[in-house]
Amino acid sequence: MSQWSQVQQLEIKFLEQVDQFYDDNFPMEIRHLLAQWIESQDWEAAANNEAMAMILLQNLIIQVDEQLDRVSQEKNLLLIHNLKRVRKLLQGKYHGNPMHIAVIISNCLREERRILAAASMPVQGPLEKSLQSSVVSERQRNVEHKVSAIKNSAQMTDQDVKYLEDLQEEFDFRYKTIQSLEQNDKNSALIKQEMLALQAMLNTLDYKRKEVLSKIGRVIHEIDVLMSNMLTEELLDWKRRQQIACIGGPLHGGLDQLQNCFTLLAESLFQVRRQLEKLDELLTRLTYDGDPIPVQRPQLLEKVNFLLYNLFRNSFVVERQPCMPTHPQRPMVLKTLIQFTVKLRLLIKLPELNYQIRVKATIDKNVSTVSNRRFVLCGTHVKAMNMDESANGSLSVEFRHLQPKEMKTSAGSKGNEGPHMVTEELHSISFETQVCLYGLTINLETSSLPVVMISNVSQLPNAWASIIWYNLSTNDPQNLSFFNNPPAATLSQLLEVLSWQFSSYVGRGLNSEQLNMLAEKLMGQQVSYNDYQLSWAKFCKEHLPGKSFTFWVWLEAILDLIKKHILPLWIDGYIMGFVSKEKERILLKDKTPGTFLLRFSESNLGGITFTWVDQLENGDVTFHSVEPYNKGRLSALPFADILRDYKVIMADNVPENPLKYLYPDIPKDKAFGKHYSCQPNEVSKPSDGGGKGYVPSVFIPVSKILNDSTEPHSPSDLLPMSPSVYAVLREHLSPTAIETAVS
Numbered sequence: 001m002s003q004w005s006q007v008q009q010l011e012i013k014f015l016e017q018v019d020q021f022y023d024d025n026f027p028m029e030i031r032h033l034l035a036q037w038i039e040s041q042d043w044e045a046a047a048n049n050e051a052m053a054m055i056l057l058q059n060l061i062i063q064v065d066e067q068l069d070r071v072s073q074e075k076n077l078l079l080i081h082n083l084k085r086v087r088k089l090l091q092g093k094y095h096g097n098p099m100h101i102a103v104i105i106s107n108c109l110r111e112e113r114r115i116l117a118a119a120s121m122p123v124q125g126p127l128e129k130s131l132q133s134s135v136v137s138e139r140q141r142n143v144e145h146k147v148s149a150i151k152n153s154a155q156m157t158d159q160d161v162k163y164l165e166d167l168q169e170e171f172d173f174r175y176k177t178i179q180s181l182e183q184n185d186k187n188s189a190l191i192k193q194e195m196l197a198l199q200a201m202l203n204t205l206d207y208k209r210k211e212v213l214s215k216i217g218r219v220i221h222e223i224d225v226l227m228s229n230m231l232t233e234e235l236l237d238w239k240r241r242q243q244i245a246c247i248g249g250p251l252h253g254g255l256d257q258l259q260n261c262f263t264l265l266a267e268s269l270f271q272v273r274r275q276l277e278k279l280d281e282l283l284t285r286l287t288y289d290g291d292p293i294p295v296q297r298p299q300l301l302e303k304v305n306f307l308l309y310n311l312f313r314n315s316f317v318v319e320r321q322p323c324m325p326t327h328p329q330r331p332m333v334l335k336t337l338i339q340f341t342v343k344l345r346l347l348i349k350l351p352e353l354n355y356q357i358r359v360k361a362t363i364d365k366n367v368s369t370v371s372n373r374r375f376v377l378c379g380t381h382v383k384a385m386n387m388d389e390s391a392n393g394s395l396s397v398e399f400r401h402l403q404p405k406e407m408k409t410s411a412g413s414k415g416n417e418g419p420h421m422v423t424e425e426l427h428s429i430s431f432e433t434q435v436c437l438y439g440l441t442i443n444l445e446t447s448s449l450p451v452v453m454i455s456n457v458s459q460l461p462n463a464w465a466s467i468i469w470y471n472l473s474t475n476d477p478q479n480l481s482f483f484n485n486p487p488a489a490t491l492s493q494l495l496e497v498l499s500w501q502f503s504s505y506v507g508r509g510l511n512s513e514q515l516n517m518l519a520e521k522l523m524g525q526q527v528s529y530n531d532y533q534l535s536w537a538k539f540c541k542e543h544l545p546g547k548s549f550t551f552w553v554w555l556e557a558i559l560d561l562i563k564k565h566i567l568p569l570w571i572d573g574y575i576m577g578f579v580s581k582e583k584e585r586i587l588l589k590d591k592t593p594g595t596f597l598l599r600f601s602e603s604n605l606g607g608i609t610f611t612w613v614d615q616l617e618n619g620d621v622t623f624h625s626v627e628p629y630n631k632g633r634l635s636a637l638p639f640a641d642i643l644r645d646y647k648v649i650m651a652d653n654v655p656e657n658p659l660k661y662l663y664p665d666i667p668k669d670k671a672f673g674k675h676y677s678c679q680p681n682e683v684s685k686p687s688d689g690g691g692k693g694y695v696p697s698v699f700i701p702v703s704k705i706l707n708d709s710t711e712p713h714s715p716s717d718l719l720p721m722s723p724s725v726y727a728v729l730r731e732h733l734s735p736t737a738i739e740t741a742v743s
Helices: 003-008 012-020 028-033 035-039 050-074 077-094 098-120 126-131 134-179 189-246 255-285 293-315 419-423 457-473 491-506 512-523 536-540 551-571 581-588 631-636 639-645 668-675 723-732 735-742
Strands: 316-323 333-335 340-346 358-363 375-378 382-384 395-406 429-437 440-447 452-454 595-600 608-615 621-625 647-650 699-705 718-720
Touching: 003 012, 003 035, 003 098, 012 098, 028 035, 028 050, 028 077, 035 098, 050 077, 050 098, 077 098, 098 491, 126 491, 134 189, 134 255, 189 255, 189 293, 189 316, 189 457, 255 293, 293 316, 293 440, 316 395, 316 429, 316 440, 333 457, 358 375, 358 395, 382 395, 419 452, 419 457, 452 457, 457 491, 457 536, 457 551, 491 512, 491 551, 512 551, 536 551, 551 595, 551 631, 551 639, 551 668, 581 595, 581 608, 581 621, 639 668
Parallel strands: 333 452, 647 699
Antiparallel strands: 316 340, 340 395, 358 382, 358 429, 375 395, 429 440, 595 608, 608 621, 699 718
């Protein structure tokens, strides 16, 4: 079943998450129509290879053209229209930057896998529950409702101001008419009656002025209360969700909704400002003793300007945190002299600001960092915000060609820090701009979340551990001295984040049994980890008992092994992975002989092994574990083929494959058959083989178990032997002769 087919079967709450990351950058109809073709391409590799990305983009357009021909024959007008629009988008938007579409599609596929993994988990973790609570959803609805009500109130006040203006114009006309009469005419009874009417009109004007000022005051107060409470909380919640998403958590949405709220509030405030300007205009034409406008208007205008300043300052956000395109799943880790991207957005979307705001990027501005290392940003570091580059028309700017460069300092200060010192240093990328609008000048500043600067890719694992720990432990966006005294983390939350590393990076998260094993590895046997506090040192700096590496280095090596060598098997859920030797034997002891399971090595970095259960002639149960396979050996032979072809030579027996059933009782070929590179009996004739008529050879992993040993010898000797030759050996030679030949 394709990944897209699995997505379509999800519950509605997960489908809503999928809907959030499909937009005009990569329309969902293309994902649907080309599901299998899209999933069969290596978009992640293309995201780092421009030539490959260009080929994939051209092939994608060809696929769209084929779909367009098909739907044209079916006369599906709506789909024809959408496909033509998509084709135009692909050609126009990505032709000059094909790696961009590769990054987008790669991210979408990864998010799908994460959501599928989350849907397969029995319960949500504490962090994810807190981010998706009903209280948060209710507050979001309340904010949108109140913003809409404020907008309506401001528009209604517009009508009151217009009525006041009309009333004053009538009063002004009638008053000037009386003033133009001769003195004798002014003493007539009719004129005196008109003067009384004018006095009544003036009283009405006074009442209406006070009423309009009162309504304006209420609108301003409602905006103030909303900004100070719910809107601020919404923005902080969005920033927290962004932090969690950066370390592998659920995709953060809601920025478009926030933009709508900020924009409507800004429009309402500017509308109130215009109303106050109109009142000032009316004041210059008519004033009187007790006039409320000169008393109240300055205070109201000052409050409006104050709210506009705060609204604009809060609206300047980092929409996408700094990230190297070469490592999309490791944001906020930046390597010197390697380009990174970062995107900013102004949540107040006003057409008059398009291309009028120039943003400047700097690093460590006015900040004292932990060490003497200093950096500058190379590349285009000043750009204008616009509404043309974003698919949703937001007012944003994306820096794509920034490079951090380390400055040379005093002799001996560069490079003296140890590996942990470097990866625990936090730096800040700042952005500043100025908004000039309707007579207001507002200076805006914002910063990225703390980033870690590395000079060698070998530092990336520990740097990423620092990013995880920081964003798990605090919602402070700028605590650059955090690692001077890093706080402990709740183990239950840390385990949830570790599961996210697997779901976001290798497409399948960890279940409760796997997490229990990690908890025991961190804290010891029989630990209740719900409220247990784990130190930063134990996570990333102290070696595991009896080992030469830390817990995080061990786990990162497993992630790398899965990603590069056993990803399909992991995604299918056939690798138990995290299970101790003791638990492994408990699980296998009552199973049919030949039942095996796959687990990650606890003693070797980036190793995977398998253990099978066997039964001796006296009925006793015995277990055999093969020496772990690492990435070097898996580069020579796919792991699925190793499981298929693995042979064991017992004393005086014919070599045979002891692996029959994947735990608990899945026939081996049923579990792994689709991942075999070829069938062992599919052997080419000499004329069909490689060059010069040679018969292609295959590597067959073989172990030998002696009578006095329950552990097979190392299978590191991969014997070059064609399947046909091995078949001939079994058919014509005795077991002893085969054993001698293989040995």
